[in-house]
Amino acid sequence: MRRYGPALVLILCGAAVLRISLFSELYLRYVQPGLRPYLIASGALLLMLGLVAAVVVARSSRADVVDEDDAEHLHDEGHHDHSHGPRVAWLLTVPALALLLFPPPALGAYSAERSAAEYAAQGIGKFHALPKGDPVDLTLSEFTSRAMYDSGRTMKGRTIRMTGFVTKDGDTWYVTRLLISCCAADARPDKIEIRGVDAPPTDVWVTVTGTWHPKGELGSEEAWPPVLDGTSVKHVRQPENPYEKR
Template sequence: MRRYGPAVVLVLCAGAVLRISLFSELYLRYVQPGLRPYLIASGVLLLVLGIVSAVAVGRAARSGVGHEHDEQGHGHDHRHGPRVAWLLVVPALALLLFPPPALGSYSAEREAARYAAQGIGTFPALPQGDPVDLTLSQFTSRALYDSGRTMKGRTIRMTGFVTKDDDGTWYLTRLLISCCAADARPDKIEIRKADAPAVDSWATVTGTWIPKGKLGSEAAWPPVLAAADVRQVEQPENPYEKR
């Protein structure tokens, strides 16, 4: 079995990659949707390499090449490779059996918000009708930099997960990514006039914007929403927003 170690590891890694990218939407926990074809291609390539490696080892075993090689005293060089390769089985099996969840409140709280006074200007008018569905990044951009105050008096609806401060203040939060979960940056909105759901649960909040601080200043962060309705929802298929 040891001689098949590298082939088994390649097949397991291929299965893990294909499971999250080809046979499910789990890849959205880790990367942007546009990277799906590359994940599928990588999984297929790993699978092909694993099969080719297993076939090559099988042919060598049947022809007696491996036995003759061992008799010449060189077999020990190849036994170390499989031992190291087996270490990759653990993360591959973890991804196959217990895919890690999307980043949540812990990741959001690790990075402090730092906004410079830049990008202040006018924004397009919001669509007619209330409530208006916005992403958290759209809301925070307008709250921080929109000199026209286009959200004032409008009813806004957004979805995110719940985070809390030690003092009980709670936020609707979303992680923004450019490429994958490794470059995630949190966006959050302070929610007032409503009780908080459980931390890390997902909620859709409807309410009105409460302006605060000077545009583009740290005093304007985080923006505030006076909630009129808070409803717990399931985590969306894609838990991240694109930067």
């Protein structure tokens, strides 16, 4: 059985990658949607390599059968079989099985609270007008950009609706979303302080409706995080893609 270890690891890894990318949308917890074709190709390649390796090992085992006398002779002469990989290699099956059977959840409040908010310098200027009709659905990054850099104040007087998960800092609570450039490893939080409505439990996904509450000078540290005067909070299911793109 030990001879089949490398093949088994390849097969499990390939099956795990295909399970989250080809047969479900779970890959969105970890990477951007555009990487799906590469994940599928990688999973298929790993699976194929594992099957080929298993076939090669099976044929090699049949071709290299020795009788008991030969085996005893080799043992007496001090020869040992070093063809098997180290037992520690079997530990690689643990993350593969975990991904296959129990995919980790998307990053949440814990990750958001441990990351400092960092914004690249942007020029203050006028943004294009928001669509007509209220409420206007915005991503958290759109709301943040307009709140901090829009000299035209295009959100003033408009009803805004955003979706994210709940994070807290003492008595203050935020609707939060993690932004990624490539994968979950480079995620950073974007959060909006919510006032005027009671805070749901931490990590619960909500859709919040309200109006922008200006604070601080545009582009200043005092303007972050932006504030929404909430009028309603609705519990919702986590979206298939829990991240926003930078």
